[in-house]
Amino acid sequence: MDLKEVIKKQAEQYDSFYLYDENVIKENVRSLKKAFPEVEFLYSIKCNPERHVLDSIFAEGFGADAASLGEVIKAKDAGLPKEKIYYSAPGKTVKDIREAIGYSVIIADSLYEMENIDRISAERNTVTDIGVRINPAFSYFGEDGTAGPSKFGIDEDQFYGFLENNKLKNIRITGLHVHLRSQELDPAAILRYYEKMTMLASRIKAALGAELEYVNMGSGIGITFSPEDKAIDIAALGSQAKACLDEFRKANPHTRVIIETGRYASGKSGIYVTKVLDRKVSHGKTFLILKNTLNGFVRPALTNMARLHAGDRDAAMWEPMFTSVDAFQYSALKDGPADEKVTLVGNLCTSTDMVVDSIMMPHLEPGDLIIMNNAGAYAAVMTPMQFASLEPPKQLFLTVDGRVLA
Numbered sequence: 001m002d003l004k005e006v007i008k009k010q011a012e013q014y015d016s017f018y019l020y021d022e023n024v025i026k027e028n029v030r031s032l033k034k035a036f037p038e039v040e041f042l043y044s045i046k047c048n049p050e051r052h053v054l055d056s057i058f059a060e061g062f063g064a065d066a067a068s069l070g071e072v073i074k075a076k077d078a079g080l081p082k083e084k085i086y087y088s089a090p091g092k093t094v095k096d097i098r099e100a101i102g103y104s105v106i107i108a109d110s111l112y113e114m115e116n117i118d119r120i121s122a123e124r125n126t127v128t129d130i131g132v133r134i135n136p137a138f139s140y141f142g143e144d145g146t147a148g149p150s151k152f153g154i155d156e157d158q159f160y161g162f163l164e165n166n167k168l169k170n171i172r173i174t175g176l177h178v179h180l181r182s183q184e185l186d187p188a189a190i191l192r193y194y195e196k197m198t199m200l201a202s203r204i205k206a207a208l209g210a211e212l213e214y215v216n217m218g219s220g221i222g223i224t225f226s227p228e229d230k231a232i233d234i235a236a237l238g239s240q241a242k243a244c245l246d247e248f249r250k251a252n253p254h255t256r257v258i259i260e261t262g263r264y265a266s267g268k269s270g271i272y273v274t275k276v277l278d279r280k281v282s283h284g285k286t287f288l289i290l291k292n293t294l295n296g297f298v299r300p301a302l303t304n305m306a307r308l309h310a311g312d313r314d315a316a317m318w319e320p321m322f323t324s325v326d327a328f329q330y331s332a333l334k335d336g337p338a339d340e341k342v343t344l345v346g347n348l349c350t351s352t353d354m355v356v357d358s359i360m361m362p363h364l365e366p367g368d369l370i371i372m373n374n375a376g377a378y379a380a381v382m383t384p385m386q387f388a389s390l391e392p393p394k395q396l397f398l399t400v401d402g403r404v405l406a
């Protein structure tokens, strides 16, 4: 059955739904593994924690980048062992740490967190291996200086100061984590970042006086949103990164290199499908009223808000809420010439529930379907589905063998 037929069939049951295509997930995940054969990958669960998505990605050998205790549990329940679940987030509570410590590798995000992990480990008479998230002395694009003030991680110089006087006997620092940026489409910037990360890892190793077990370089790899975006050639990126990573591995044979990604694995796999519920003409303008837009897939409405408020200035990227004013494309499932100008709005009692103002579409009637793309990451999870107590959209998963799982 082709994708159109799958959508039509599901629309007989559901007025709005996400559909995640496993073929796309597998292709993206495998292309990463092939491009970076000696790197370990983690999936950033926060972008799409749908269980079939997790199973599909973890089955490819990916570990988990968990941003909360809830995500640690999701990864554990999906069958990952402790050493493949990395728990990195600011503001972990003592309860979070106590519960996650048996199921994940904890990445301390502050000196205070290190003290808490140390105390909990002392109570249990153990020494816990942890990673540290560092706010490095370089920026993503700059050559030196600092990444600037950040709520994430420990400033690199503060970390060295801490090590000079470290009294925490029940933790052992064995790993490094940095993440400075998402949605980068310039391969040269990503490569330069990897080089700076390997230099940072060497500085941290020298300060610790021991080789690290792992360096997690975070994410950064972007996907296309706007029709103007140029997709990253992952195979080329991998081969260009090889020299730098090989050199690092030669000097650090026991250090595993990790890259995490959310959007590259699942972002392009998802579409959002919604039904036309009504159409009306008001003062000469045609509105199509759709099921669950702001409260089903919020980012088009946020995009609209940014477009309105930025005026003629370019609205700056504010990931993962806003990427660009043309980040999502809207199409009708129905064939026919796009000869009617319509405004796509949702069925909430707020005028901010607008997808796009004045777009050309074939003539659509109640029951027809609109498809929105780029809905596989930071889509369902970002959306206020409880708004107005409407029935939320379904999340469906199309397996490689053509089954649809709810």
Ligand SMILES: Cc1ncc(COP(=O)(O)O)c(C=O)c1O
Pocket (backbone or CB within 6 Å): 044, 047, 065, 088, 179, 181, 182, 183, 218, 219, 220, 221, 260, 261, 262, 263, 264, 377
């Ligand atoms: C620490 C960390 N790692 C990984 C990611 C995933 O980023 P992306 O979905 O762009 O790959 C994020 C996103 O916010 C993050 O904060």
